[in-house]
Amino acid sequence: MSVKYGVAPLELGLTREFSSFCSNLKFTDLPREVVEEAKRGILDWMGCAIAASDNPRIGKFIETLSEFSSKTGASVIGQKGEFGPLEAALVNGQMGHFYDYDDTHMGGVVLHTSSPVLAAILGLGENKKKTGQDIILAYTLGFEAGVRVGQTAPDHHDGGWHLTGTLGTIAAGVASASLLKLDAEKTTFALGFSATQAAGMQQNRGTMSKSFHAGRAASNGILAALMASSGYDSSDEIVEGRKGFSKIYSKTQNYDFLTKNLGSNWAILTNGYKPYACGIVQHPLIDAMITASKNTNIPHDEIESVDALIHPHTITITGVEDPQTGLKSKFSLKHSAAVGYIDRHAGLSQYSDARAVAPDVSSLRQKINPVPKDDFRKDQCEVRVKYKNGNIETVNVEHALGTTKNPVSSDFLVEKFLANASGKRLSSKPEAIVEAIWRFEDLPDIANLMSLTRGT
Numbered sequence: 001m002s003v004k005y006g007v008a009p010l011e012l013g014l015t016r017e018f019s020s021f022c023s024n025l026k027f028t029d030l031p032r033e034v035v036e037e038a039k040r041g042i043l044d045w046m047g048c049a050i051a052a053s054d055n056p057r058i059g060k061f062i063e064t065l066s067e068f069s070s071k072t073g074a075s076v077i078g079q080k081g082e083f084g085p086l087e088a089a090l091v092n093g094q095m096g097h098f099y100d101y102d103d104t105h106m107g108g109v110v111l112h113t114s115s116p117v118l119a120a121i122l123g124l125g126e127n128k129k130k131t132g133q134d135i136i137l138a139y140t141l142g143f144e145a146g147v148r149v150g151q152t153a154p155d156h157h158d159g160g161w162h163l164t165g166t167l168g169t170i171a172a173g174v175a176s177a178s179l180l181k182l183d184a185e186k187t188t189f190a191l192g193f194s195a196t197q198a199a200g201m202q203q204n205r206g207t208m209s210k211s212f213h214a215g216r217a218a219s220n221g222i223l224a225a226l227m228a229s230s231g232y233d234s235s236d237e238i239v240e241g242r243k244g245f246s247k248i249y250s251k252t253q254n255y256d257f258l259t260k261n262l263g264s265n266w267a268i269l270t271n272g273y274k275p276y277a278c279g280i281v282q283h284p285l286i287d288a289m290i291t292a293s294k295n296t297n298i299p300h301d302e303i304e305s306v307d308a309l310i311h312p313h314t315i316t317i318t319g320v321e322d323p324q325t326g327l328k329s330k331f332s333l334k335h336s337a338a339v340g341y342i343d344r345h346a347g348l349s350q351y352s353d354a355r356a357v358a359p360d361v362s363s364l365r366q367k368i369n370p371v372p373k374d375d376f377r378k379d380q381c382e383v384r385v386k387y388k389n390g391n392i393e394t395v396n397v398e399h400a401l402g403t404t405k406n407p408v409s410s411d412f413l414v415e416k417f418l419a420n421a422s423g424k425r426l427s428s429k430p431e432a433i434v435e436a437i438w439r440f441e442d443l444p445d446i447a448n449l450m451s452l453t454r455g456t
Helices: 014-024 032-052 056-066 085-098 114-127 132-152 163-179 184-196 208-229 245-249 280-296 312-317 333-343 359-365 410-421 430-438 447-453
Strands: 303-310 368-372 381-387 392-397
Touching: 014 132, 014 163, 014 184, 032 085, 032 114, 032 132, 032 410, 032 430, 056 085, 085 114, 085 208, 114 132, 114 163, 114 208, 114 447, 132 163, 132 245, 163 184, 163 208, 184 208, 280 303, 280 312, 280 333, 280 381, 280 392, 303 312, 303 333, 312 368, 333 359, 333 368, 410 430, 430 447
Parallel strands: 303 368
Antiparallel strands: 303 381, 381 392
């Protein structure tokens, strides 16, 4: 057997088959429901990026990049100036994921797909004068790549990798390859270049580095596609190879997931949208605590204890006991439970630095007792709120709001977008951006939308 690229090939052909599918798919091949879901995803992500566009930490990041970048041609959302597509993707990707308010796919892979993919293809698409249909096709294929490669490596998350950084790079690379209309071979190489750059550690949860993973993934994905388009090659078995992504990022492999039901099971249709600005696995707990608060109308200081029955991963992922910053509080299930009960919401203001150290929240956090339930799904929860008068309020949540089994409406997403854009200094009214996104497939040049999102 010949040896290619230094590793004996398996000749399964899965990476090549997937890449061939991506390179040959056309916008007209997409079902109508896929197109509509793509527009919902674009609306939701754009609002999340706009929300973070005036954060001082984002301003510092832009200042740092500006020292060394002389390129232009791609908009930075909420800002006056331009960067080159690589730098614009870095900033836009970080903004979209900064508040952890962006969409999350939970169909076997917990992945914030939109931040790396849209940050990559909107900037690259603006630079290359691509149409709305080009963007929707690339966005859809980015979902396919990120989710399907993730499903081939089921232990990936358990290894400590942040999937938005690792799988997000692959998703952004395949999406960028689609946007550049690369053939099957070059798409394979773009996938290989993406996978070899895949990085991001869960240790960085609760810091600015976590959202940087999304920006870096977006930028690396563009670079991977550009390198492949210029003639650079990579392994053509980067997913299933003996030293490929699935093998080195996971103890077990499910290679069939890469190509199973391609063209009929669309990953984007099982995407989830966040009503709360924190880690997705906390959402059923927040739903339950809001319901308990509304059902009883009993003040929080009358609570004796709260037993929160939840999936074990929720505890391991969001086990910060006493967060002292807003970013840390996003990964504290006790904080999320507390603000859910007290504020009956868990939006951006509930995860501010001030709310993280507020006495009422700190007091209730100490009364939350997480109880792991192996037989619970990640979108399931039960809370038992015991009051000082001896009453117990029990609330069960079968499926968290925003998940596939309990979806939010398009009207909900519009309201979320308008709230995120409120008070931001944009070159157009937020309602105009919403209107442009709802007719996204008719845009002859994506620059028409990006110009609406610039700052003044």
